[in-house]
Each structure stands twice: as C-alpha cells, then as structure tokens.
Amino acid sequence: MPNFPPIDLRSLRYYAIASRRSLASPPGAQEAPPPPGAMPARTLSGIERLAGWIREAASAGRPVVWGLGPHVLKTGLGALISDLVARGLVNALVANGAFAVHDLELAMTGSTSEDVAEALPKGEFGFAAETSREYLAAAAEARRSGRGLGECLGERIARSGWKGAGGSVLAACASGGVRASILVSIGCDIVHMHPGADGADLGASSLHDFRCFASAVHSLGAKQPGGPGGVYINCGSAVVLPEAFLKAVSIAINLGADLSGARKCVIDMMEHYRPSRNVLERPPGESLFIKARHEVVLPALHRRLTGGVR
Numbered sequence: 001m002p003n004f005p006p007i008d009l010r011s012l013r014y015y016a017i018a019s020r021r022s023l024a025s026p027p028g029a030q031e032a033p034p035p036p037g038a039m040p041a042r043t044l045s046g047i048e049r050l051a052g053w054i055r056e057a058a059s060a061g062r063p064v065v066w067g068l069g070p071h072v073l074k075t076g077l078g079a080l081i082s083d084l085v086a087r088g089l090v091n092a093l094v095a096n097g098a099f100a101v102h103d104l105e106l107a108m109t110g111s112t113s114e115d116v117a118e119a120l121p122k123g124e125f126g127f128a129a130e131t132s133r134e135y136l137a138a139a140a141e142a143r144r145s146g147r148g149l150g151e152c153l154g155e156r157i158a159r160s161g162w163k164g165a166g167g168s169v170l171a172a173c174a175s176g177g178v179r180a181s182i183l184v185s186i187g188c189d190i191v192h193m194h195p196g197a198d199g200a201d202l203g204a205s206s207l208h209d210f211r212c213f214a215s216a217v218h219s220l221g222a223k224q225p226g227g228p229g230g231v232y233i234n235c236g237s238a239v240v241l242p243e244a245f246l247k248a249v250s251i252a253i254n255l256g257a258d259l260s261g262a263r264k265c266v267i268d269m270m271e272h273y274r275p276s277r278n279v280l281e282r283p284p285g286e287s288l289f290i291k292a293r294h295e296v297v298l299p300a301l302h303r304r305l306t307g308g309v310r
Contacts, residue, residue, distance in 0.1 A: 236268070
C-alpha cells in the first residue's frame with residue numbers, strides 16, 4: 001500500500017483579495033419579483049401560505065428558523081434576510097461553510113464568488129489571503145471562548161468597519177441577538193486549504209453551532225396541542241443542511257419533543273433528493289415545497305411579511 005502523508009502546505013502562494021475579479025457584486029436584491037398576476041398560481045399560493053405560517057409562528061411565540069445556502073447571498077438577497085432578522089422574523093439561522101465565506105467576502109470588499117475556471121489552472125483558486133485569515137481567526141476565537149463559529153464570525157464582521165459590513169447577514173444576526181449556526185464540512189471550503197487551518201478550532205466551533213441548531217429544531221413543536229408550531233425554511237442547500245436537519249430532528253424526538261405541529265418549507269427551482277426526503281417527507285409536521293427561483297420567492301415573501309405592495 002502506498003503511504004500518503006499529509007501534504008505540506010507551507011509553500012502555498014496567496015494574493016490580496018482586492019486584486020481579484022469577483023463574479024458577484026450584489027448591492028441588494030437584483031430584481032423585483034414579478035407581479036402576482038405574472039406568477040404561476042402554485043408559486044403565489046405557496047408564498048402566501050409560507051407567509052401565513054411565519055406570522056402564526058411569530059404570534060404564537062414559536063421560532064422561525066432559516067436554513068440558507070450561498071446562492072441567496074450571491075443573488076443579492078442577503079439584505080432581505082437581514083431586514084427580517086431586524087424585524088424579529090428570523091429567530092435562528094443555519095448555514096453551510098460556503099455561506100460564511102461569501103458573507104465574509106461581501107463584508108470585506110462588497111463582492112464575492114471568484115472565477116473558478118479562470119483561477120484554477122493558475123493555482124489561484126481559493127487563495128485570497130484575507131478570507132482565510134479572518135475566517136480562521138473567528139474559528140480560533142470561538143474555540144477559545146467556547147462559542148460558535150457563526151456568532152464569532154458575525155461579531156468580527158460587525159466590529160470590523162469594512163465597507164460591506166452593514167450588509168452582512170451574520171453581522172445582522174450577531175447585532176440582533178439571533179443565533180447563527182455555521183455547519184462546516186471539512187475539505188469543502190476554501191479556508192480549509194490554508195496551512196493555518198486548525199481542525200480543532202473548526203470542529204469545536206461548528207459542533208457547538210450544530211448543537212445550537214438542534215436546540216432550535218427541538219423548539220419547533222406547538223406550545224399547545226393543535227396550535228401552530230415553528231417553521232423551518234430550507235433555501236438553497238441541497239445536501240448539508242437537509243442532512244443536519246434530519247439529525248437535529250432525531251435528537252429532538254429522542255429527547256421527547258413533539259414536532260407534529262412543526263411546519264417545513266423548501267424553496268428551490270428544482271426538486272432535490274435530500275431536501276425532499278430529509279426536510280419535507282421524513283420528519284413530522286406539515287410540509288410545503290415552493291418550486292421557483294429564490295430571486296422570485298424571497299422578495300415576494302418579504303413584501304408580504306413587511307406590509308409592502310402585494
């Protein structure tokens with residue numbers, strides 16, 4: 001058997017993020033949703049139903065938990081999520097490591113999403129120095145203080161003074177006292193390529209966040225039998241968050257939670273196996289699938305929740 005020891009990363013070359021061409025520079029939601037008459041009836045009905053769930057959960061004191069993938073940020077929809085955080089319509093947020101990377105880069109420079117096809121052949125993909133430095137510093141701080149990666153990264157962005165910090169979803173959560181959990185998959189994010197990446201920091205801070213997410217899921221049940229439960233929304237994650245949600249549901253049921261009153265929604269332009277099975281079908285509670293682009297659904301949902309033009 002060949003022996004493959006860990007690769008030596010000390011000679012890796014990094015560049016300043018300001019020198020990079022990024023593909024996404026979203027100032028805000030990039031397009032207004034089509035008017036109700038232009039939406040498919042099923043999409044419009046789903047948006048109205050989800051808005052009703054969120055209002056009922058808020059009125060009943062049950063949590064609204066958002067699971068977000070990075071596409072939400074790259075399409076300029078992060079500002080809408082931050083506004084819902086400020087309005088108390090996001091009680092907990094869970095995201096994958098890629099979401100954290102893009103939120104951080106948008107805060108630092110106002111742009112994100114490097115051109116992989118251009119950078120990879122030159123050995124430059126993923127080697128913006130500032131991204132790894134700030135992300136890994138937040139993970140180290142989280143481990144030292146016994147807190148989560150999402151909380152510490154959000155706080156770091158909020159106090160940074162960076163030009164895009166005001167648009168950061170993680171900073172909005174940190175400032176608003178909303179739990180933001182980042183679930184890391186080792187080897188999947190560019191920061192894991194850095195020679196200074198510490199598995200103990202990443203593991204401890206992300207495991208803390210998973211347990212906080214599981215606590216939020218545990219609270220999704222109705223306060224009273226037959227009453228409205230909390231809402232979990234999976235928006236833009238096809239694998240990591242649906243898998244984590246299933247495990248969190250199992251923990252909650254094992255600990256005696258009744259999740260029959262929970263409500264679960266998946267928003268995506270196509271049906272994927274894990275969101276369908278692990279969010280909508282297998283866990284108890286009412287389910288809703290809104291098949292449409294995030295750029296259509298989230299602005300329309302935001303308007304219904306905030307009293308905007310219908």
